[in-house]
Amino acid sequence: MSDLALHIPVNVIDGPTSLVFALLAAVAVGACVLMARRHLDERLVPLAGLATAFIFAAQMLNFPVAAGVSGHLLGGALAAALLGPWLGALCVTVVIVIQALLFADGAVTALGLNVVNMAVIAAFTGYGVILLALKVLPRTRFGLGVAVFAAALVSVVAASAGFVLQFWLGGEEVGQSFGAMAAAILGTHVLVGIGEGVITAGAVTAVAAARPDLVHALRGTPLARTAKESV
């Protein structure tokens, strides 16, 4: 069983690029705090703290991908679907910082890069995909499941595309093989994203069935019941 770290270690990306993304991350996190506080005011600290603890535990949960191989959630889309993009991105950011400082997972100098990819890009693309998909799909358990599956898949691929972009801006010169490398990274993350999608969809539909008011992406309206369920 292997636990892959997708957190960027030192010097995969050069200094200037890291600095630019650190500034971007700082601005984004500042905006997340402001927006999350607008919704939660003084409830922000306990609720965001507990939600972060949940994301932390969710990442500890290893799920089987195929016999012998297991992975763990990145959690960006899960956080966005349940908590909304602002609070969701904030919680994933805190998880990334904890992992860098207490688990030596991802370099301190690469924090900005990791936060932009895994928290900001993942949460906001994930939330966007859910909202768009729910406009097209029926608001049933099945429709929500499909929407969340797509959101998680897209968010993982988008986060890895963020890494590819950073590598293109400030990584090693790999010449003409950049295309092949980018394709390999994106391709692997499509597979990771399918696993993330299945688990995230299962978790979010379970919450929606019991407490639809806690699924931020549903915006306060419960799912329509199918004929079979309402019997």
Added chain:
Amino acid sequence: MSPVDGLYRPGDSPVHRLRPQVKIVALAAFTCAIAATPREAVWAFAVYAALIAGLFALARVPFAWVLSRSLVESPFLVLALAFPFMVDGPPVHLWFLHVSEPGLWAGWNLLAKATLGVWAALVLAATTPIAGVLAGLSRLRCPEILLQITAFAIRYAHLTVAEVTQMRLARLARCDDPRFLWQAGALARSLGVVFIRSFERGERVWQAMAARGYTGRLPLDVGPAPASALQWSAALAAPALAGAIAAWTAVIA
């Protein structure tokens, strides 16, 4: 030890006794020095490795533990090993392999710097308890709201992780042992249940806090102790040496 406790190894070495804010700054400075060193200066990396090894010895951290914790960077090691075969450039012969020379340098660069970066971070993680790291960050003027959220998250992560473990045991006791992704339904649903419990607990905690007069900021004064000049100079000795080497190699090269 709960997985939420980080990698802290209790001890009473000089490295353990340094104030956390000093160690955080030293880690950032050291990491920057590693990143700024040109890759051709192979001897500089040897000096960095020796410096970090000295710190591990001083903190009484066994090297086998360091190696096992270094596995977190393994995906990037794969990338480093792939570079010599992917990058265009004049080929060199290495035993029976034809690999590109710039690719070999790129791979070496990634391998050396990523490994040293993880080791430097392990020095901090192994010698500083979680509360110390938070106090150090607060001393370094990290926004208070983020630190409060982090402190809550770590405090309740113990509970949440215990809940997840409990549910896993309950599933195993009922002979649920998923081997493939499409069998993971019960796992995903239990995650949903943990979320509902966490959120409801968050609301209860807030109500309890509000009942005790909480209005959005914690009245506790948990300001950590300042570090003396001696502490600063002791902790910054290694990064200063590394920085000097980095500057030296950058000018010479």
